[in-house]
Amino acid sequence: MSQVLVYGSYGFVGSLIAREAIDRGLEVVLAGRDGDRLRQQVDDLDRPGRRFALEDPDVVAEAIDGADVDCVLNCAGPFSNTADPLVEGCLRTNTDYVDITGEIPVIEGIADRDAAAIDAGVSLLPAVGFSVVAMDCLAAHLDRRLPEADALALGADSLRPPSIGTVRTVLEGAEDGGAVYRDGTLERVPAAWRTRRIDFGRGTRPAVTMPTGDVSTAHYTTGVPDVTVYVLAPPPVTTALKAHRYLAPIVAATPVRETLKQLAGYVREGPGSWSRKRGSVYVWGEARVDSEAGEGGDPDEKEPQTRAVSRLQTPDAYVVTVDAAVTAVERVLEGDVDPGFRTPGGAFGPEFVLELEGVDGFFDESTPESGTPPVDVCSP
Numbered sequence: 220m221s222q223v224l225v226y227g228s229y230g231f232v233g234s235l236i237a238r239e240a241i242d243r244g245l246e247v248v249l250a251g252r253d254g255d256r257l258r259q260q261v262d263d264l265d266r267p268g269r270r271f272a273l274e275d276p277d278v279v280a281e282a283i284d285g286a287d288v289d290c291v292l293n294c295a296g297p298f299s300n301t302a303d304p305l306v307e308g309c310l311r312t313n314t315d316y317v318d319i320t321g322e323i324p325v326i327e328g329i330a331d332r333d334a335a336a337i338d339a340g341v342s343l344l345p346a347v348g349f350s351v352v353a354m355d356c357l358a359a360h361l362d363r364r365l366p367e368a369d370a371l372a373l374g375a376d377s378l379r380p381p382s383i384g385t386v387r388t389v390l391e392g393a394e395d396g397g398a399v400y401r402d403g404t405l406e407r408v409p410a411a412w413r414t415r416r417i418d419f420g421r422g423t424r425p426a427v428t429m430p431t432g433d434v435s436t437a438h439y440t441t442g443v444p445d446v447t448v449y450v451l452a453p454p455p456v457t458t459a460l461k462a463h464r465y466l467a468p469i470v471a472a473t474p475v476r477e478t479l480k481q482l483a484g485y486v487r488e489g490p491g492s493w494s495r496k497r498g499s500v501y502v503w504g505e506a507r508v509d510s511e512a513g514e515g516g517d518p519d520e521k522e523p524q525t526r527a528v529s530r531l532q533t534p535d536a537y538v539v540t541v542d543a544a545v546t547a548v549e550r551v552l553e554g555d556v557d558p559g560f561r562t563p564g565g566a567f568g569p570e571f572v573l574e575l576e577g578v579d580g581f582f583d584e585s586t587p588e589s590g591t592p593p594v595d596v597c598s599p
C-alpha cells in the first residue's frame with residue numbers, strides 16, 4: 220500500500236511538498252487533473268500518478284480507493300474549489316485527509332464534517348501550511364499561559380511576494396471582506412476593519428486585520444471566544460485595503476476577477492529557492508482577560524485586565540509550509556491524530572511548530588501581567 224496521495228502535486232507548493240515527502244521516505248502517489256503536467260512529474264520523480272478531476276464524487280472516491288493510500292494531502296488551491304470533493308472522497312473511502320488551506324470558509328466547512336468524520340473513523344486535518352501552523356501553535360501556547368483568556372489577537376510580520384496560486388486564492392476570496400471571531404461566533408467585518416501598532420519582534424510596526432484561516436483555527440484550538448488576526452501593513456497597503464471595501468463589488472464581479480486571475484498568471488511562479496532560504500517571519504500573539512467594559516463592542520477596545528504576550532520566529536513561510544505539511548502527514552500515518560476535525564495546534568499541541576526546522580522556541584514577554592498595557596488600537 221502507498222501511504223499518501225498528493226493532490227495538486229505539480230503545482231508550485233505541491234511539487235515542493237511531493238519532493239520533500241519522497242526525500243523523507245514516504246511512498247507518494249502523485250495526482251491532479253492535468254494529464255500532461257502529471258505525466259511529466261511522474262517521469263521526473265519516478266513515482267506512480269493518478270489523473271482525476273473533482274467534479275464527480277464517484278470518480279473521486281474511485282480514484283482514492285484505487286490508489287490504495289492511507290492519507291490524501293490536498294495542495295490544490297483555491298481550496299474553496301477542491302476541499303469539499305476530496306473530503307467527501309476521503310469519508311467514503313475511510314482515508315485520512317490533510318490540506319494546506321488558509322481559507323476561513325474551507326476550514327469552517329471541514330469543521331462541519333466533524334461528526335461524519337468520527338463516524339467514518341477518519342481524521343480531517345486542514346491548514347497545515349505556514350498559515351495556520353505558526354499562529355495556531357502560538358495560540359495554543361498562549362492558552363496554556365493564560366487559560367482564562369477571553370480574547371486573542373495574533374499577527375505575522377511577513378510582506379513577501381506570494382506565489383501565483385496564493386494570489387489566485389486571495390482574489391477568489393476578495394468579495395468576503397474581513398472576518399473575526401466575536402463572542403464565539405464567526406463575524407464578517409469590512410476589509411481592513413482595525414489597525415494597530417504591534418511589536419512583532421523587530422520594533423513596533425503598523426498592522427491591519429486580515430481574514431486568514433488562523434481566525435477560525437485559533438478559536439477551535441483554544442475555545443477563546445474573541446479572535447482577531449493582524450498582518451504587517453504599511454499605511455498605503457491599509458489605505459488600499461480600505462478602498463477595497465468600495466471596490467469589492469467590482470473586483471468580485473466575475474469578468475473583472477477572471478481578468479485579474481489571468482494577469483496573476485504573468486506573475487512568476489513563486490518565490491525562488493534563494494529567497495525561500497533567506498526569508499523569515501515574526502509571529503506575535505496576545506491573550507487577554509478583558510473587563511466587562513465595552514461588552515458587545517470591539518474586543519480590541521475593551522480594557523484588558525490581564526494579558527500575556529508571546530512571539531515566535533520562523534523560516535520563510537513556504538519553507539514552513541513544506542516542512543509542516545510533510546511532518547503532519549507523517550504524524551497522521553503514525554496514527555497520532557484522532558478521528559474527526561482537528562486543527563494543527565489541537566491535534567499536536569503548541570510544540571508542533573517547534574518540531575520544524577529553524578524554529579527555536581516561544582519568546583514569552585515576562586509572565587502574565589495585570590493592568591493596562593501600552594496597547595495602541597486605532598479604529599479606521
Ligand SMILES: NC(=O)c1ccc[n+]([C@@H]2O[C@H](COP(=O)([O-])OP(=O)(O)OC[C@H]3O[C@@H](n4cnc5c(N)ncnc54)[C@H](OP(=O)(O)O)[C@@H]3O)[C@@H](O)[C@H]2O)c1
Binds near residue numbers: 229233295296298351
Ligand atoms: N497555508 C499556507 O501557508 C499556504 C502556503 C502556500 C500556499 N498556500 C496555498 O496553496 C495553494 C496552492 O498554491 P501554489 O502556489 O502551489 O499554486 P499553483 O502553483 O497555482 O498550484 C495550484 C494547483 O492546484 C490545482 N488546482 C487548482 N484548482 C483546481 C481544481 N478546481 N481542480 C483540480 N485542481 C486544481 C492546479 O492544477 P491545474 O494546473 O490542473 O489547474 C495546481 O496543481 C494556494 O491556494 C495557496 O494559497 C497556502
